Amino acid sequence: MTETAWQARIAENLRWVRERIAAALDRAGRQADEVVLVAVTKTFPATVVRAAAAAGLCDIGENRVQEAAAKRSELQGLAGVRWHLIGHLQRNKAGSAVELFDMIQSVDSLELAAALSRRAVGAGRAVSVLLEVNVGLEASKSGFPPHEEVLLRAVEGILPLERLKLEGLMTVAPMAHNPEEVRPVFRRLAALRAILQERYPEAPWGHLSMGMTDDYEVAVEEGATMVRVGRALFGQRTREQ
């Protein structure tokens, strides 16, 4: 598919997704500009990232460091895009992650946060991070367990780390046939953020990154400030990650 064909497909899908988000915001009585739409381009080529940016999608989500590095080197001249890492990060890739991403949404241990901080200091950069919470306690997923004490302890360790900006929480909900089934997961993440916000009011707890193609409307109703959408914008992936 050519870049122009991609642009047409994305523009049409984007209209639909934006309408769904606006309707969900409206149902929840929220302001219209409260949700950042992160376009998840994993498995799609660099052309798709360029077409997405041309359609006005300036937040791009990738789940692998190497894949993102390859796309970024193909897209040298592409300005105005914020890159988000949304997949599990190994500590030995912390250095590349800091170079490649503006926000790392998948911080799942204090050790990883410390490694990112060291690398950010070394690179003279600041990096925004979200703590990933495994609300569904699924063995296949990473993230902190959804327990107040565990998160409070993690936050206590992370807040003093230099060059890291802790901006909120992220979760990947379990698979469900009906998105209503995962509403309690989103509600739980919002409740955990409220607890952390009360305890550490000095940290900017602005973001709740939750909701994907199958459940972003429910996530927005439950307070998502960021949704991460792939298939609804770009179509089915031919290879899963």
Ligand SMILES: *Cc1c(COP(=O)(O)O)cnc(C)c1O
């Ligand atoms: C793939 C992925 C998404 C997007 O999934 P879709 O179902 O294509 O919208 C969002 N978040 C994470 C962490 C992902 O890995």
